[in-house]
Amino acid sequence: MGGSGGPRAGALPPLVGACSPVLFVLLGAVSAFVALFRMEPMPVGGAPMSAFLVIAVYAAQVLVALRGRSWRAVAVQGVLCWAPVVVFRGNWVVLDGFLAAAVLGAGHRVLRWPLFVLAAAAGTALHARVFPMPWPEAGQELAALWTILNVGAFAYGVPRLAGLVRRLHETRDELARLALVQERLRSSTRLHEVLGASLATVTVTLGRTSRRLHAALRVHETASRVPVTPGARRQDWDAPAVIPAAALHGVETGLETVSALARETLSRVRETADSYREPVVSPPDEDGDAPRAGWIVIGMSAAALVIWPILDIPHHRIVALTVLVAIAAVHITMVARPHRAGWLLPLQALLALAPLPLFGPDWMAATALLGASILVAQGGPGAWPLAAAAGALGAFWPQAGMDGIDHLHRLLPTWLWIIAFAVLSQLTRLLIDLADARARVVRMTVLTERLRVAKDVHDLMGFGLSAVALKCDLARRLLATDPVAARAHLAEALRIAGEAGRDLASLARGDRELSLEEEIAAARRVLASAGIEVRAGISGAVPACTGSVLAPVLREAVTNILRHSAARRVVITCVTDGPVRLRVTNDGAAASSAAREGTGLANLEARVSAVGGRLLTERECDRFSVVAVVPVPQQGAAAPRGEAPVPREEPPPG
Numbered sequence: 001m002g003g004s005g006g007p008r009a010g011a012l013p014p015l016v017g018a019c020s021p022v023l024f025v026l027l028g029a030v031s032a033f034v035a036l037f038r039m040e041p042m043p044v045g046g047a048p049m050s051a052f053l054v055i056a057v058y059a060a061q062v063l064v065a066l067r068g069r070s071w072r073a074v075a076v077q078g079v080l081c082w083a084p085v086v087v088f089r090g091n092w093v094v095l096d097g098f099l100a101a102a103v104l105g106a107g108h109r110v111l112r113w114p115l116f117v118l119a120a121a122a123g124t125a126l127h128a129r130v131f132p133m134p135w136p137e138a139g140q141e142l143a144a145l146w147t148i149l150n151v152g153a154f155a156y157g158v159p160r161l162a163g164l165v166r167r168l169h170e171t172r173d174e175l176a177r178l179a180l181v182q183e184r185l186r187s188s189t190r191l192h193e194v195l196g197a198s199l200a201t202v203t204v205t206l207g208r209t210s211r212r213l214h215a216a217l218r219v220h221e222t223a224s225r226v227p228v229t230p231g232a233r234r235q236d237w238d239a240p241a242v243i244p245a246a247a248l249h250g251v252e253t254g255l256e257t258v259s260a261l262a263r264e265t266l267s268r269v270r271e272t273a274d275s276y277r278e279p280v281v282s283p284p285d286e287d288g289d290a291p292r293a294g295w296i297v298i299g300m301s302a303a304a305l306v307i308w309p310i311l312d313i314p315h316h317r318i319v320a321l322t323v324l325v326a327i328a329a330v331h332i333t334m335v336a337r338p339h340r341a342g343w344l345l346p347l348q349a350l351l352a353l354a355p356l357p358l359f360g361p362d363w364m365a366a367t368a369l370l371g372a373s374i375l376v377a378q379g380g381p382g383a384w385p386l387a388a389a390a391g392a393l394g395a396f397w398p399q400a401g402m403d404g405i406d407h408l409h410r411l412l413p414t415w416l417w418i419i420a421f422a423v424l425s426q427l428t429r430l431l432i433d434l435a436d437a438r439a440r441v442v443r444m445t446v447l448t449e450r451l452r453v454a455k456d457v458h459d460l461m462g463f464g465l466s467a468v469a470l471k472c473d474l475a476r477r478l479l480a481t482d483p484v485a486a487r488a489h490l491a492e493a494l495r496i497a498g499e500a501g502r503d504l505a506s507l508a509r510g511d512r513e514l515s516l517e518e519e520i521a522a523a524r525r526v527l528a529s530a531g532i533e534v535r536a537g538i539s540g541a542v543p544a545c546t547g548s549v550l551a552p553v554l555r556e557a558v559t560n561i562l563r564h565s566a567a568r569r570v571v572i573t574c575v576t577d578g579p580v581r582l583r584v585t586n587d588g589a590a591a592s593s594a595a596r597e598g599t600g601l602a603n604l605e606a607r608v609s610a611v612g613g614r615l616l617t618e619r620e621c622d623r624f625s626v627v628a629v630v631p632v633p634q635q636g637a638a639a640p641r642g643e644a645p646v647p648r649e650e651p652p653p654g
Contacts, residue, residue, distance in 0.1 A: 056080050057095050077102045085126055094144055096123030097151025104156045120148045142307070150304035154420040157297030161427035164293060168434040179442045183449045184509060187276075191453075191504055194272050195461065198265040199504060202258055202468060203497045209254030210490040216248060217483060252476060258493070259472040266465040269457055276454035291435055294428025298335070301421055302328040305365045313362045320359060327351050327366050331373045335425045336432070341377035348373050353393075360397045364414045367394030371414075372421035376429070387422070391415050455552075455603040456507050460514075463555040464500030466562050467526045468493045474529055489529060496526075514551030516542050516582075520572060523558045530562060532586075533569045540576035546630050549611055550574070550582045553604050553628045557584040565589050565624070579613070582628045589624035604628070 057080045060073070077099045100123065104116040127144040306324040313320050330348045334341050352370040356363050371387035378386070395411035471493035478486040520536050527534045542550070554572070561567050566588035575581045604626075605615040613630035 054095070057098055060098070071106050074099070074102045074106050081123075082126065085130075094123065094127050094147040095151065096120070096127070097148045097153075098155050099123065100148055100152035101155035104152065105160065116152070120145060120152065123148045147304075149300055150417075150420075153297050153300040153304065154424065157294075157301070157424050158420075158427065161294050161297065161424065161431060165427060165430045165434060168431065168438060175438055176441045176445045179445050180449055183446050187449070187453050187507070188509075191272070191457070191507060194268060195265060195457075195504060196501075198261065198268065199497065199501055202261050202265065202465075203494070203501060205254055205258045205261065206468075206472075206490065206494045206497055209251055209258065210487070210494055212254065213251045213479075213483065213487050213490060216251065217487065248479070252479060255472045255476040255479070255490075259469050259476070262465045262469040262472065266462060266469070269461045269465065273454045273458040276450045276457070291428060291431040294424070294431045295332075298332060298421075298424050298428055301424060302332065302369075305369060305417060305421070313359055316358065320355070320363075323351055323355055324366060327369050331369050331376075331421075331425070334373055334377055335429055338377070338429065345373055345377045352390075356394065356397055361395055361410050363397070364391070364394035364410055365417070367391055368414045368417035369421065371418035372425060375418070375422035376425045387418050388415065391418050451606075453507060455607060456503075458603055459552040459556050460503045460507065461500060463559045464496050464503060466559045467496045467522075468500070470526065470530055470562055471496065492525065492529065513544070514548050514555075515544070516547035516551050516554065516574065519551040519554045520574075523554055523570075523572060526558060527561070527567075527570055532561075532567050534572070535570070536572035538574040538576070542574065542576055542580055543632060545633060546580050546611075549607055549613070549630055550580065550628055552607060553582060553615070553626065554584060556601070556604055557626045560626075561586045576632075579629050579631045582630075583625055585623060585625040587623050589619065589622050601626075 057077070060076055060080055081095050081099045096119070100116050100119040103119045104112050106112075124141055124145040128141045306321070306328055327348055330344050330351065334344045334348075337344075348370055352363075352366040355366070367390050371390040374387045374390060375383050391414040392411060395408075395414045471489045475486040475489035475493070478489065517538065520538070524534050524536055558570075561570060561584075565586055567586040568588055570584065570586045572585075573581075573583045575583075601615070601617065608615045608628050608630060611630055611633075613628060616627040616629070618625040618627065
């Protein structure tokens with residue numbers, strides 16, 4: 001988060017970050033004891049009892065933070081915080097912030113903030129009016145209120161923000177899986193709407209046309225008692241007295257319709273594949289606004305630190321308030337933009353230290369914010385002495401009428417604020433980083449899935465629809481000369497259309513496993529039916545995971561041969577000695593290679609590269625070759641799927 005070569009802004013060591021709440025409790029307890037023993041003389045036994053109650057309040061807060069908040073915890077904190085006020089009256093410290101924090105944690109999502117304000121107001125009235133503290137009369141209410149808010153913000157904020165950090169980190173993978181499921185559902189719906197209906201029409205029309213041709217042949221066989229055999233000429237069987245001309249015309253019309261519809265659907269396939277490469281808005285994250293909780297807590301604490309010194313500063317209050325607001329704004333900016341800490345920290349040091357001779361120890365809130373910023377911006381164990389020194393500089397600044405106990409009474413709360421504000425700032429920074437990481441993981445998961453669908457739609461559906469269109473064209477041409485062969489082509493087209501439908505259904509699920517051996521057999525049939533001589537061979541067994549990567553390569557190569565060449569001969573070889581090497585070579589290639597450079601080969605190159613392979617193209621005269629080289633995965637290694645894995649974001653340190 002910081003600049004290169006320097007300490008990372010916002011990074012506290014894990015051990016220090018874990019100990020910060022403990023240090024806060026210890027310093028808070030010591031500070032409370034100092035405040036107690038500086039008050040008016042207590043009744044006999046009051047000091048031990050007060051010490052016990054202070055420890056009980058802090059211990060109860062630790063238990064609440066560890067075991068969760070409940071109304072039982074609110075009742076316990078209420079007794080521990082308010083009962084001593086009745087016993088000791090004004091000789092008691094303001095610990096009502098822990099009660100307010102318990103109310104905020106246990107309350108209903110809608111009612112907890114009004115209940116928090118109510119608890120803070122009740123504590124303020126109790127300490128300022130019912131049993132007044134030994135504070136200046138003019139600032140009784142404000143002093144009590146902001147003490148409650150300051151303690152309550154940290155007591156509620158640290159467990160709450162730490163819990164959010166854990167939740168964001170633990171549910172990140174689940175969020176990515178949910179985003180993947182949602183994207184697959186959307187893809188399934190869209191593919192069905194855009195391609196499913198057209199493909200179903202192709203299949204239905206093919207089936208109806210095939211049945212018409214089959215019925216026409218059966219009618220002829222029944223009427224003439226001469227079976228129609230392969231090679232039979234149409235003029236030998238297409239007699240008006242035997243077969244109505246409308247039946248044959250219906251077959252031809254059906255073939256033309258299917259061929260045109262298949263090519264139209266193929267065009268939609270390309271458009272759909274292109275649309276899946278466009279950016280898409282990621283699904284909303286219900287925890288995406290988690291950093292807002294951190295900003296609320298930091299805002300409460302910053303307001304308390306800014307307002308509190310105004311009660312003690314006797315002069316230039318407007319100037320002091322303006323500078324304190326600027327210091328708090330610089331700190332919050334440093335949390336939000338840690339890469340700017342290099343110049344923000346010196347600016348804050350100037351704002352905090354320059355007015356120190358004017359305001360003296362009453363300026364300790366500014367040095368506390370400076371100490372917290374040092375911890376947030378610098379990080380590491382070396383930052384702690386600097387932060388402690390910044391706090392001590394403000395607390396021990398000489399002032400007439402103050403003794404060592406007075407300075408100590410100011411030092412301990414200053415260190416307390418430094419730790420509290422640094423921990424809250426660090427947790428808020430972690431929430432921001434984790435929320436960003438979750439958003440990146442979701443965005444990359446959705447993008448990877450959409451790219452996979454785009455590749456599969458183009459590679460798998462393109463082959464099937466091209467083959468259907470080719471088979472229909474062949475059947476239409478053979479209808480006049482070899483009706484049995486035309487019927488065979490129709491049956492093959494119907495089978496390919498059925499496979500295309502199953503491919504479409506499996507596309508969104510991402511569970512389609514292709515076999516290289518089956519694809520080679522299908523390529524033989526399709527190319528041979530187009531009158532192309534095919535030679536194919538595999539030198540050995542191909543692992544299933546490797547075959548699932550190479551099968552789309554073969555499909556795309558065959559599709560390109562059918563669409564972009566006048567091939568007469570195709571050679572398909574697969575060598576399994578070492579890395580699996582698939583080569584598809586055809587003659588009759590187009591003079592320009594532009595047809596070969598496009599979405600198809602780009603998809604294949606991405607598939608092959610994702611598993612560490614290479615995709616090459618070679619051209620010699622009218623011969624064109626596509627070569628894919630894929631390494632065989634080692635035993636025990638994850639099987640390649642032909643698609644890029646979803647990158648994982650590591651949680652921010654600290």
